[in-house]
Amino acid sequence: MKNLNTIIQGDCIAELKNFPDDSIDLIFADPPYNMQLENALYRPNNTKVDGVSDEWDKFPSFVEYDEFCAAWLFECRRILKGTGSIWVSGTYHNIFRIGAVMLDLGFWILNDVIWHKTNPMPNFLGTRFTNATETLLWCSKGKNYKKYTFNYKMMKQYNAHKQMTSVWQIGLCIGAERLKKADGKKLHAAQKPEELLKRIILSTSAQGDLVLDPFFGTGTTGAVAKKLKRNFIGIEKDYKYIAFAKTRIDGIKDFLPEAEWLEEAKGKRVKVPFALLVKEHFIDEGETLYSLKRYNATAFVCADGQLRHGNRTGSIHKMGAFIQETLSCNGWKFWYIARGGGLIRLDDVRTEYLKGGSG
Numbered sequence: 346m347k348n349l350n351t352i353i354q355g356d357c358i359a360e361l362k363n364f365p366d367d368s369i370d371l372i373f374a375d376p377p378y379n380m381q382l383e384n385a386l387y388r389p390n391n392t393k394v395d396g397v398s399d400e401w402d403k404f405p406s407f408v409e410y411d412e413f414c415a416a417w418l419f420e421c422r423r424i425l426k427g428t429g430s431i432w433v434s435g436t437y438h439n440i441f442r443i444g445a446v447m448l449d450l451g452f453w454i455l456n457d458v459i460w461h462k463t464n465p466m467p468n469f470l471g472t473r474f475t476n477a478t479e480t481l482l483w484c485s486k487g488k489n490y491k492k493y494t495f496n497y498k499m500m501k502q503y504n505a506h507k508q509m510t511s512v513w514q515i516g517l518c519i520g521a522e523r524l525k526k527a528d529g530k531k532l533h534a535a536q537k538p539e540e541l542l543k544r545i546i547l548s549t550s551a552q553g554d555l556v557l558d559p560f561f562g563t564g565t566t567g568a569v570a571k572k573l574k575r576n577f578i579g580i581e582k583d584y585k586y587i588a589f590a591k592t593r594i595d596g597i598k599d600f601l602p603e604a605e606w607l608e609e610a611k612g613k614r615v616k617v618p619f620a621l622l623v624k625e626h627f628i629d630e631g632e633t634l635y636s637l638k639r640y641n642a643t644a645f646v647c648a649d650g651q652l653r654h655g656n657r658t659g660s661i662h663k664m665g666a667f668i669q670e671t672l673s674c675n676g677w678k679f680w681y682i683a684r685g686g687g688l689i690r691l692d693d694v695r696t697e698y699l700k701g702g703s704g
């Protein structure tokens with residue numbers, strides 16, 4: 346593929362037409378929101394709110410916005426591999442229209458992920474609830490394209506061993522990550538946080554894959570793709586954003602340290618010996634473990650991480666198997682321990698330990 350790891354300057358509808366069919370592994374699109382802002386918004390202290398009031402966000406009507414979206418989404422679907430998927434990010438202003446256009450074009454919605462902004466901009470006029478979410482539609486190429494990449498186990502690992510839900514709590518892009526102009530003002534009104542792209546790229550692509558972003562802006566997709574060892578192509582019509590995005594991406598020399606680790610962890614679970622939990626007093630010597638109700642058995646924790654049940658001693662797995670009269674047993678799921686006024690599974694104690702909680 347030519348233009349690998351570069352930014353194409355131009356209108357994405359025209360540029361997307363130059364890509365071959367079935368050539369892209371992952372698309373992230375953060376298109377204009379069509380916010381239809383009429384007047385500038387001011388805070389109670391009369392300072393102007395730095396919202397999305399740029400020319401690139403303005404469309405004469407809903408009809409024209411829908412036509413624009415249908416045109417770029419049609420090309421995106423054509424160039425997306427059958428094993429690929431697309432994420433489209435939007436606000437309440439546009440995401441419902443985009444969802445309808447996508448379904449009409451044949452895309453299949455896999456999830457609507459809610460980005461819950463932990464530090465949203467207040468509703469200065471006090472006329473509505475503070476808007477604290479954006480929606481990301483994650484879609485396959487169509488209902489019958491079932492072999493899309495989804496690194497389920499890796500994301501569970503990323504989420505402290507708990508299945509990741511479709512609500513992501515991430516702050517707005519602020520501080521050192523936010524690109525600024527020479528006058529110190531924000532370069533771009535809609536720069537996305539890297540954490541958002543990290544989850545998208547990690548979960549739905551593999552190292553070496555090609556990630557396309559047709560509304561590249563400050564190049565967040567390219568920056569994260571590079572850090573996670575993916576290839577990228579960006580399309581952006583505004584020169585000034587391209588210059589900043591290029592400098593930003595060229596400046597990335599170190600890959601995210603956990604990129605390797607997470608890839609390695611794909612499909613694997615970090616091993617935590619039961620004895621380690623005892624050694625670190627997450628579970629104490631002499632504590633009682635309780636079996637599943639129907640076996641009605643108990644065992645005592647020994648100092649070396651073994652269990653004592655009657656006159657027998659063995660690992661949590663071995664003693665679980667003995668009680669059930671089976672050849673093997675997953676002791677993490679079989680045994681319970683008293684915590685917080687109730688019984689919880691050993692597996693949950695292990696998860697707490699991995700998260701760095703208290704025993």
Ligand SMILES: C[S@@+](CC[C@H](N)C(=O)[O-])C[C@H]1O[C@@H](n2cnc3c(N)ncnc32)[C@H](O)[C@@H]1O
Nearest residue numbers: 356357375401535536537560562563565581582
């Ligand atoms: C919502 S912003 C994307 C921000 C980006 N995700 C980031 O993190 O910086 C949309 C961008 O699309 C660009 N844009 C708008 N219409 C376009 C078009 N037809 N072709 C290419 N770029 C376009 C705008 O200049 C703007 O930078």
